[in-house]
Amino acid sequence: MPNIFADVLIIGAGPAGLFTAINIEAKNRQIIILEKNQCAGKKLLLTGNGKCNITNSAAISDFFDYYNHKARKFIRKALFNFDNIALQNFFRNYDIEFYADADNRIIPKNANAEKIRNILIDCCKAKNIKIHYDEPANKIEIITQNAKKKFCVYTDKNIYFADKLVLSTGGCSYPQTGSTGDGYKFAEALGHAIITPKPALSQIFIKDFQLSDIAGSSLKTARLIFFRASKKIAELTGEILITHKGLSGIPVINISREISSGDTIIISFIDNQQLKFTNNFKQLLHTNQKKSLKSILKKFELSERLIEKMLALASIKTDILVYQISKEEKERLLKTLTHFEMTVLSSGDFNTAMITAGGIALNEINPATMESLIIPNLYFAGEILDIDGFSGGFNLQAAFSTAKLAASNI
Ligand SMILES: Cc1cc2nc3c(=O)[nH]c(=O)nc-3n(C[C@H](O)[C@H](O)[C@H](O)COP(=O)(O)OP(=O)(O)OC[C@H]3O[C@@H](n4cnc5c(N)ncnc54)[C@H](O)[C@@H]3O)c2cc1C
Structure with missing residues (x-):
């Protein structure tokens, strides 16, 4: 099987994986995203009934009450580092305007979820980030090569060797979008504790x-x-x-x-x-x-x-x-x-619930970097984490903010 070498390998091309990739300082580094579907951001396309409720208009200091208790302290740094205004400004650079509806949901005025997804993909292309579609990661091992630890990721087509690994495989709700809880199994095999995933928002x-x-x-x-x-x-x-x-x-x-x-x-x-x-x-x-x-x-x-x-x-x-x-x-x-x-x-069960409560236990992750406290150079972003927000744009904001923080530290 062909061996492929990457500086940073990201598993999952949802909003968290794509946004992590885009925000990593390139420095001639090879960044590869593995995606099990034939396209990126399948779940993102469904958000806000296709309109994409990307965040909320509340002051960022009021956001914390809208997440599960355990996440409120953990997510502070990520949210303050990249808040709801910064998120809108990112897309404003690509001519997207936003409005807040009567429930404070921030929604693109002149775009939909597909356009938002396509902007993220175009940013990847512009930075020469490769997305390998239709290639689910099956197994992860840590190996030692030239006295250096590397992540070794197996798919049906290739074996990848990477210095840094990001798990952004989402939760297990709406499994038809590709989020089937694979990341929990990978993280558990690497020694991380998982808070039992449960369906939420249904x-x-x-x-x-x-x-x-x-x-x-x-x-x-x-x-x-x-x-x-x-x-x-x-x-x-x-x-x-x-x-x-x-x-x-x-x-x-x-x-x-x-x-x-x-x-x-x-x-x-x-x-x-x-x-x-x-x-x-x-x-x-x-x-x-x-x-x-x-x-x-x-x-x-x-x-x-x-x-x-x-x-x-x-x-x-x-x-x-x-x-x-x-x-x-x-x-x-x-x-x-x-x-x-x-x-x-x-x-609702996982087939009808919008998000997954539970996930990678937060006490084993550095909230200032999103890096594992157990395995150096392993990062997490998005819904795979034990972070779940209320309806109203809080989940996408969490995905983008944790991705941005992980990227800044890679
Ligand atoms: C119907 C619906 C509507 C929603 N509306 C909103 C909304 O309006 N606002 C809001 O804030 N949130 C909304 N959400 C929640 C939001 O979509 C998620 O919180 C967000 O998509 C999480 O992003 P993520 O990148 O962490 O995970 P995901 O979007 O789940 O992406 C994970 C990616 O990883 C890939 N993957 C999984 N396993 C593997 C593997 N082994 N190898 C390779 N790739 C893999 C998947 O195929 C997927 O592409 C909605 C959810 C649903 C289901």
Whole structure:
């Protein structure tokens, strides 16, 4: 099998691997990226539904609360070294402009995820960085050559010898994009501890879901309270999306990692200020006896589909007039609107969760360099690390910032 020599070998051409390569000072060094897919950044193409929510508009000093506890201290140096402004400025050099949406997500104005990915690939070409596609790394060994330790990486086509190695193979969510957890096995074989990977950021699937026929509806100010064995474990408000099999939307996605099968959800569809709603609703019924119940419900910004579904669930005729409603029906409707109970079937698995929580244990990596504290010249960048952020651009920012820091130190 041919032997190929590299100064720096990077495994994985996602945003972390590509950005590491681009930022390494070239100094006539041979930099090679191995990528198992036939193209780079397959997952990057999916980000923000193809629009690429690249970072967040929050002040960088406020970013830390949006990562898992263990990562908050670890990621400080990487984020301050290359923050959300620096990331946008990097792409501004390639004529990309950005805007912040209502949820503070930073999104390219005049580009999409594909354009962002292509800029990264073009930068690699411009720096003569070789990307070897369709060539997954299978095994890594450390060998001694001329009294110097080298990484020896085996693929089906070649054997690579490298002075420095970067693992940027991502996590194991969305395995169809190439992120199948290979990096964890390589790191473990080299002596690194792995925090058990778990799916995070997904929709929540509901047992015997009764709202699938209104899938696509959104609830602007719903309130969800989660219980486990009758103990409240979480609460959220915000825009919730009804899917075919359960609930989604940013607040749901962010909380999904804390939710387990069998948890109970009490949902208020209508208003997070429930008491205020109940009083308003009763008052409106009292003063509008001859109107249809539907017309009263519409005053609370509920869609026609949702109103009809709520009435059906409360076993009330859709064309009923206010004076025709019995006391029991009124109570039933109020309960359906503000105390609707659901049971969690599951939160998503790796096939549907956007990111992986867990990964390479951070206490064995130098946060100032991203270099292994166990094996010199071994670096990590991106989602392979035990860093997971909320939805909103925090994960791509972590990938770019850790990559930049690793590159500066290689
Ligand atoms: C649907 C979806 C939407 C998302 N939207 C957003 C968003 O809008 N904003 C945000 O911040 N984050 C988002 N994310 C998360 C974000 O995409 C990831 O955090 C980011 O891609 C991680 O970058 P990475 O380079 O570390 O890993 P990855 O992007 O997973 O790249 C790893 C690369 O390594 C390659 N690889 C793996 N094993 C091997 C091997 N043995 N040999 C060679 N190559 C290998 C893979 O093929 C892959 O190309 C989203 C994720 C998904 C799934």
